[in-house]
Amino acid sequence: SMNPWVVKELAADKIVLERNPYFWAVDTMGNQLPYIDQHLQFFTGAGQAAEMKLLAGELDYADIDVGEIPIYKPEEAKAGFRVITTYMGNELAWPNVVPNLSLQDPVLGPIFRDVRFRRALSLAIDRQEINDFYFGGLGVPCQNTMNRDNPLYKPEWGQAWAEYDVDEANRLLDEMNLPWDAARQFRLRPDGQRLSIIFELEEWSLESCEPIKKQWEKIGVEVQWKVQGEAVYFERIKTNEGHMFSWTTWANNSEELYAKEGAMTPGSIDTPWGVPWEEWYQSNGQAGLEPPDWAKQYFEYRQKWMHARNEQEYIRWGQALFDWVAEYIPVIGTVGYPPTPVVVSNRLRNVMPRNIGMYETELWMLQLSIAP
Structure with missing residues (x-):
């Protein structure tokens, strides 16, 4: 497969992805990508359940709506995450008529x-x-x-x-x-x-x-x-x-x-x-x-x-x-050029504006010890 991930488990509430050992890409030092061994995607849905998981630090990454930025931005230091907002450069006109x-x-x-x-x-x-x-x-x-x-x-x-x-x-x-x-x-x-x-x-x-x-x-x-x-x-x-x-x-x-x-x-x-x-x-x-x-x-x-x-x-x-x-x-x-806001945990690194929205996730890495 040309994809960085292969499906290990597919359930009603989640997808478990594992790194593809035959993925074609390496970093500048010759290290095989992806860096992360396993990638779990949960279908938390919108509303209070998703909000509670984010504020409790149970998620490393989540898409949010523009209207939710004021909810999560003030909680960055306390909850240990950061809000990143960028623009999907290829999206023009929402809605179109x-x-x-x-x-x-x-x-x-x-x-x-x-x-x-x-x-x-x-x-x-x-x-x-x-x-x-x-x-x-x-x-x-x-x-x-x-x-x-x-x-x-x-x-x-x-x-x-x-x-x-x-x-x-x-x-x-x-x-x-x-x-x-x-x-x-x-x-x-x-x-x-x-x-x-x-x-x-x-x-x-x-x-x-x-x-x-x-x-x-x-x-x-x-x-x-x-x-x-x-x-x-x-x-x-x-x-x-x-x-x-x-x-x-x-x-x-x-x-x-x-x-x-x-x-x-x-x-x-x-x-x-x-x-x-x-x-x-x-x-x-x-x-x-x-x-x-x-x-x-x-x-x-x-x-x-x-x-x-x-x-x-x-x-x-x-x-x-x-x-x-x-x-x-x-x-x-x-x-x-509508904004694309996401919440990213502080332990998830190498997440940049150009690779949010589940793009280039093979570059993501986990920093297991975060200095205060």
Whole structure:
């Protein structure tokens, strides 16, 4: 196995991992990795039970939520642990908002495909409120394009249609001839019905999306939550019947973007903005639905980026692709670079910001005697 650990025991409440004696990596002194012989992972769950184990010093490592930092930070000296907060560099946009642009609904479909509507929705999101509400103000309000550490990145991408501006959002919807109802509570569709969006998501992402509902009501757009399990959620994406989805966009660094054919892929689970359009592209027009010309541009730029013959072409077409993404915003971002806090016991050493979140655990080591 290429993994540093092998499974010794798998139970309902824990996993016991043992070091892989054939693991390929060694340290700079030639010592075989991992350093630790056995690694126990307990499924303690959230809440008081997990909190008690941490404060009693029974755990060497635990993931915590941002909102729990004030609970554990003051207890560091007493409980013998430290709180480390870093950023998962490849995670951008949590939550993201994904309108189904290939929706075949005769009324909502054309509305979603009008870029003015997506820009209005984006401008009506108070990203700082979401950042404060869900991430304790530690994230970065931004659009969902490319990771800022990517050498291709343009700063204007992260701010594209991301400034909170309700007046401009309302102006765009007025321009689309989506009038308010008599009570000026919600806007009306061209067929006279209330402009209402069914927002499909899993329960874990509902909390971070909650502020969006009230924010969009300020521009007259009603949101109805449809919370469902993962299997049903994924199946709904395939049907092309859902109005809007939400997931986390993970792959936004150079290698993962390229490996995933440019990210923002309309057929992917995290950004399903046009599943049958991707099917059309992948089948050379033999399956799926043919996208409109403006969406075909996306596939053209992606294709050229994927087949760049040199660095100059790689930069040119990669930036052209994300210029398109920033202009047409098929996926609406909210907050990027969310914090990842963990609690680490003082005896567990060599745990650094780059290898928390269960990454590079082969480098961890135990210091069995801690000086006061």
